[in-house]
Amino acid sequence: MRALVTGAGGFVGAHLAARLVAEGWEVVGTVRPRAPLHRLAALDPAGSVGVVPVDLADPEAVASVAAGSSFDVAFLLAAARAATTPAERRATAAVNGASCRWLVEALPEGCRAVVRLGSSTEYGEQAAPLDETAPLRPRGFFGTTKAAGSVAVAAAAVRRGMRAVVLRAFQVYGPLDHPGRLVPTALRAARSGGVLPLTRPGLGRDWVYVDDVVDACVRAAGADDLPGGQVLNIGTGRQVSNEELVAQLAAVAGRRIRVEVGAHPGRDWDAASWVSDPTLAARLLGWQARISLTEGLARCWTADDLAA
Numbered sequence: 001m002r003a004l005v006t007g008a009g010g011f012v013g014a015h016l017a018a019r020l021v022a023e024g025w026e027v028v029g030t031v032r033p034r035a036p037l038h039r040l041a042a043l044d045p046a047g048s049v050g051v052v053p054v055d056l057a058d059p060e061a062v063a064s065v066a067a068g069s070s071f072d073v074a075f076l077l078a079a080a081r082a083a084t085t086p087a088e089r090r091a092t093a094a095v096n097g098a099s100c101r102w103l104v105e106a107l108p109e110g111c112r113a114v115v116r117l118g119s120s121t122e123y124g125e126q127a128a129p130l131d132e133t134a135p136l137r138p139r140g141f142f143g144t145t146k147a148a149g150s151v152a153v154a155a156a157a158v159r160r161g162m163r164a165v166v167l168r169a170f171q172v173y174g175p176l177d178h179p180g181r182l183v184p185t186a187l188r189a190a191r192s193g194g195v196l197p198l199t200r201p202g203l204g205r206d207w208v209y210v211d212d213v214v215d216a217c218v219r220a221a222g223a224d225d226l227p228g229g230q231v232l233n234i235g236t237g238r239q240v241s242n243e244e245l246v247a248q249l250a251a252v253a254g255r256r257i258r259v260e261v262g263a264h265p266g267r268d269w270d271a272a273s274w275v276s277d278p279t280l281a282a283r284l285l286g287w288q289a290r291i292s293l294t295e296g297l298a299r300c301w302t303a304d305d306l307a308a
Contacts, residue, residue, distance in 0.1 A: 003221075004071045005029045006056065006103070007078030008049060011177055012117060012169075014039035016075060016214045021048040023218075030054040030065055030078065039176045056080075057094035059102045066106035073221045074107055076100055076116045076153060083141045096145035097152060104156035104164070114157050115220045117213075118168040120206070120235070120276065122147040129277040132168075132231045140268035154229035163228050165220040167213075170235035170276045174210030174296065175303035183297070186246050187304045190255045197263035198242050199270060206235040206275040207245065209291035209299075219285045226284060235276025236289040245293070252298045 003020050007013035008029025017029045021044055031037065033053040040049060054065050056078055066074070080095035082088035104114055123130050124137025136151075138144040150166045157164030173183045189196035216234045220226070240248075243261065250257040281287045291299075 001072045002026045002070060003028070004066070004074045005049075006054075006074075006076050007031075008051065009035045009037050009040055010077065010079065011039065011174075012172055012210055012213055013075075013077040014043050014176065015174070015210050016077060016217055017049045018043035019214050019218065026050075028052060028065075028069065028071070030056070032056075042176060056099040057091045059098075062099050062102040063106035066103045067108055070108050071111050072113075074103065074111055074114045075217055075221070076103065076114065076149075077217075079117075079119075079146070081142055089141065092141070093145045093148070096142070097148035100149040101152040101156045104153055104160060104162065107160070107162070111162055112224070113221050114153060114162055114164040115217050116150055116153040116164065116166045117217065118150045118166045118231075119143060119146040120168055120170045120233070120274065122150060122168060125271040125273060127273050129237060129275045130233065131277040132233060132280055139271070150231070158228055163224070163226065164230075165223070165226055166229070166231045167216055167220060167234045168231060169213050170206035170208050170233070170274070172210055172213050173207055173300070175300055177210075177300075182242060182245065183249070183300055184304075186249050186257060187253075187300060190250060190253045190257050190301075191304070193258070195258045195260050196246065198246065198259050198261045199264045199266040200262045201243065202241060202272055203266060203270050204239040204241040204244075204272075204274060206237070206239055207293055207296070208235050208289050209296035212289045212291055215290075216281065216285065216287050219287050223285055230284070232281040232284065233276040233278050234281060234287075235278050236293075237276055237278050239273065239275035240293060245297075248294060249297045249301070252294065253301050
């Protein structure tokens with residue numbers, strides 16, 4: 001089996017590429033030009049992933065890598081977040097949205113599936129757990145561009161006669177996460193004894209461990225009986241407040257983490273209620289989150305301890 005993985009140098013992309021290689025896949029992974037490759041180096045020390053630097057905001061570059069070889073499955077995991085300047089916003093919109101259509105349109109005949117890793121920020125806030133019938137009311141610029149990409153993937157795949165699956169992941173965490181996110185920041189505070197700024201009380205998320213997300217991607221690639229354009233939520237079905245997560249991490253680490261609640265301004269997609277209904281993924285993929293928050297945080301602490 002041969003796979004294309006966009007965003008293979010990123011957090012989830014590197015974990016997925018390493019899982020595929022371990023299972024005997026041949027993997028070509030796109031990375032941003034001049035992007036750091038420390039995640040892939042840690043997870044794929046043998047260098048089995050074929051790394052191709054590609055500017056996904058360039059239509060010709062996207063078409064070239066997609067059409068350059070035969071792929072059984074294309075996993076679209078690349079994501080951009082920069083949105084400060086007009087140029088950054090244009091590039092982010094292209095990477096998260098338009099590039100997905102360009103890539104699917106350029107894939108050679110014979111690609112059996114396209115798996116797109118979407119985001120829970122494509123939904124609007126609601127008090128009840130979010131299922132796949134929830135309307136698209138994207139939270140912030142990132143959520144808007146991700147929603148556009150998810151729609152574009154499904155539409156382009158239908159035109160090509162390919163099966164597409166959109167996996168809307170909730171809050172993914174795990175080793176090698178982006179350093180500015182809550183779990184890595186809390187790990188540093190536990191180790192250094194520094195004060196951790198937290199958002200206002202009550203904000204929470206549905207925290208899903210990276211290996212579980214990767215497992216959903218692999219299952220979706222092999223689920224040939226799924227209807228085209230199927231959307232599936234990937235989460236635990238349990239919301240955990242930021243304060244509770246930090247308390248669990250402190251217990252796992254056996255260290256006190258000093259917090260200053262309300263000192264962090266939060267994100268534009270924060271919500272009082274942000275939790276998945278993963279029932280459909282369980283029914284159609286046989287998937288469910290298997291790594292508990294306690295175990296996942298323990299794995300993060302161990303990995304951080306080894307890297308320190």
